[in-house]
Amino acid sequence: MSNNLSKWLYPGIKVKRWMLTSLFGVLVVGFGAVFFVSPYPFVRTFATIVIFCGIVFIVLGMGKMIVSLLTLFLPQRERDIVNILYQRRYLERGPKIVAIGGGHGLSHLLLGLKEYTANLTAIVTVADSGGSSGRLREEFNIVAPGDIRNCLVALADTPALMGELFQYRFAENSQLKGHNFGNLFLTAMVQITKGDFKKAVEESSKVLAIRGKVIPSTVNNIHLVAEYIDGSRTEGEAKIPRSHVPIKRLSLTDKNAIPTAEALTSITEADIIILGPGSLYTSILPNLIIKGVSETIASSNAYKIYLCNIMTQAGETDGFSASDHVRVLIEHSHPGAINACLINNGLVPEKALQRYSAEQSYPVAPDVEKIKAMGYKVIATDLLGVKDYVRHDSKKLTQALIKLIETKRIIKR
Numbered sequence: 001m002s003n004n005l006s007k008w009l010y011p012g013i014k015v016k017r018w019m020l021t022s023l024f025g026v027l028v029v030g031f032g033a034v035f036f037v038s039p040y041p042f043v044r045t046f047a048t049i050v051i052f053c054g055i056v057f058i059v060l061g062m063g064k065m066i067v068s069l070l071t072l073f074l075p076q077r078e079r080d081i082v083n084i085l086y087q088r089r090y091l092e093r094g095p096k097i098v099a100i101g102g103g104h105g106l107s108h109l110l111l112g113l114k115e116y117t118a119n120l121t122a123i124v125t126v127a128d129s130g131g132s133s134g135r136l137r138e139e140f141n142i143v144a145p146g147d148i149r150n151c152l153v154a155l156a157d158t159p160a161l162m163g164e165l166f167q168y169r170f171a172e173n174s175q176l177k178g179h180n181f182g183n184l185f186l187t188a189m190v191q192i193t194k195g196d197f198k199k200a201v202e203e204s205s206k207v208l209a210i211r212g213k214v215i216p217s218t219v220n221n222i223h224l225v226a227e228y229i230d231g232s233r234t235e236g237e238a239k240i241p242r243s244h245v246p247i248k249r250l251s252l253t254d255k256n257a258i259p260t261a262e263a264l265t266s267i268t269e270a271d272i273i274i275l276g277p278g279s280l281y282t283s284i285l286p287n288l289i290i291k292g293v294s295e296t297i298a299s300s301n302a303y304k305i306y307l308c309n310i311m312t313q314a315g316e317t318d319g320f321s322a323s324d325h326v327r328v329l330i331e332h333s334h335p336g337a338i339n340a341c342l343i344n345n346g347l348v349p350e351k352a353l354q355r356y357s358a359e360q361s362y363p364v365a366p367d368v369e370k371i372k373a374m375g376y377k378v379i380a381t382d383l384l385g386v387k388d389y390v391r392h393d394s395k396k397l398t399q400a401l402i403k404l405i406e407t408k409r410i411i412k413r
Contacts, residue, residue: 018065025057091118091211095271095405098123098302100217100287102147105278107154108391109307110212112398114155120212121266122151125286126197127224127252130238132169132179136187143197143221147283148214149182152201155210162208198260215266217287220257224286226250237282241315250285250332259290267296272405275338276307277392280325281316288333298336305404307397308343310383311390314360323370330374341371342400344392346382352390379404 032050035043094117099109102125113120128144129137137144153163166182176184189200197219205214224237228245235253267273276284288294297304306329308322317325322343330337345366348356356362371378381400385393 018061020061022058022061022065025054025059025061028054028057030054091116094119096266096269097121097272097274098266098270099274100284100297101125101276101278102128102283102286103278104150105276105283105307105309105391106147107150108394109274109277109397110151110154112394113401114211116398116402118211120155121270122155122212122214123217123263123266123287124148124151124214125283126216126218127222127237127282127286129223129236132183134238135179136183137221140187140190141221142187142190142195143216143219145183145186146180148201148216149180149186151214152204152208152210153182155212155214156208157211166208198262213262213266215260215262217263217293218257218259218290220254222257222286222290223253224250224282225253226281237286240282241313244315244318246318247281247316250281250289252286252289255291257290259293259296264292264296267293267300267302270300270302273297273300273302273304274307274401275305275329277309279313279316280309280320280328284329285332288329288337294333294337298334303340303405304336304338305401306338306341307392308341309364310344310348310392311356311361312364317364318360321365321367321370323367323374325364326371326374326376335375338376340377340379340404342379342381342383342397342404343368343371344383345380346384348384348390349386352386356390 029051032047032054035047036051038044038047091114096119097113097117098121099106099113100123101109106122106124110120110122124147126143126145126148128134128146131146133144133146136142149166153166156163156166166180166185168181170176170179170181172178186200186204189204190197193199193203197216201214201216223235224240226234226240226243226247227249228234228243229248230245232243232245234240234243240247275288278284288297306326308325309317312318312320320328322341326338326341343364343366348363353363366380368378368380379400381396383392383396383400385391385396
């Protein structure tokens with residue numbers, strides 16, 4: 001401790017000189033104050049000038065010391081001071097928003113919301129069983145890290161290169177082919193924390209300096225089980241869409257799987273709860289069918305919004321309209337799990353329609369009246385973003401959400 005304190009006296013730190021300047025100013029002010037009580041006007045005038053000069057020394061010293069410290073903590077001005085004030089003063093006073101889901105849909109949503117509030121929590125499914133996540137699950141007996149990784153990167157406040165590193169996928173001609181660096185990093189962190197997946201996510205959050213929190217919905221090593229209308233069953237998230245038979249019911253291999261305490265606390269304390277966007281059966285519902293989650297959402301005082309997908313997904317939601325999505329969500333959770341639905345009514349370009357029809361994926365029909373008849377508020381607006389994929393435009397989606405949030409709830413900053 002004493003050794004660290006003595007380092008402030010080392011030459012070249014550019015702090016002690018300005019500290020001494022401020023202290024000198026304090027002495028000058030004190031000296032002037034002694035004469036200020038004199039009954040002679042000319043002495044009081046002199047004392048006033050002395051006190052003014054002392055204040056100048058104090059302000060100069062403190063100002064220069066603050067600049068030196070800022071230069072120390074913000075090397076080469078990599079982070080603008082205005083941005084720091086914006087994050088600390090404005091974003092931290094934003095509403096408490098909990099977003100529940102998984103896949104690319106949730107991470108895409110977080111990119112926009114993190115510019116609206118720092119009180120942002122992502123509750124993420126860990127039931128993925130395909131690709132890199134699936135291989136790591138089998139080898140290390142851990143929950144799926146893939147969707148967690150995507151959300152961490154989306155909320156990262158680090159340089160873009162760090163995000164690219166976590167998303168880097170090794171080439172097919174390497175021994176690590178198909179693996180993602182972020183998945184490997186999380187897996188290694190689980191080993192370091194002696195199998196504590198929650199702790200591994202927390203430590204990874206620090207590495208990426210995320211804005212908000214990422215919480216696994218459970219740390220039980222669960223797999224999804226789909227029961228189809230023909231009575232057949234399939235286990236494993238990656239295998240579920242392959243059957244191309246309508247799904248009757250979704251369940252978990254571990255019936256006694258419990259949600260993380262942090263997830264339940266975040267839901268209880270939330271101002272806003274957002275479900276989706278993302279795959280209905282393999283990204284959103286896996287969180288809601290964990291024991292106690294749907295009931296906690298229903299009993300929360302938060303305003304609950306469901307973000308419906310723009311396109312149907314082959315093998316999961318073939319032929320589904322927006323009201324079908326809502327119906328299935330409620331059947332698997334609770335009627336009080338949502339208050340409002342935000343759906344897209346923008347027209348998908350013909351060229352994109354042709355590409356998606358080859359994959360048996362089509363626009364979700366915005367059947368507003370059916371949803372209203374179910375007792376829920378509906379906002380239908382253009383949320384479309386078309387680049388390589390047809391998905392929600394992050395900016396349009398965030399603006400629509402903010403408008404809905406601030407219409408229904410007065411958020412004071």
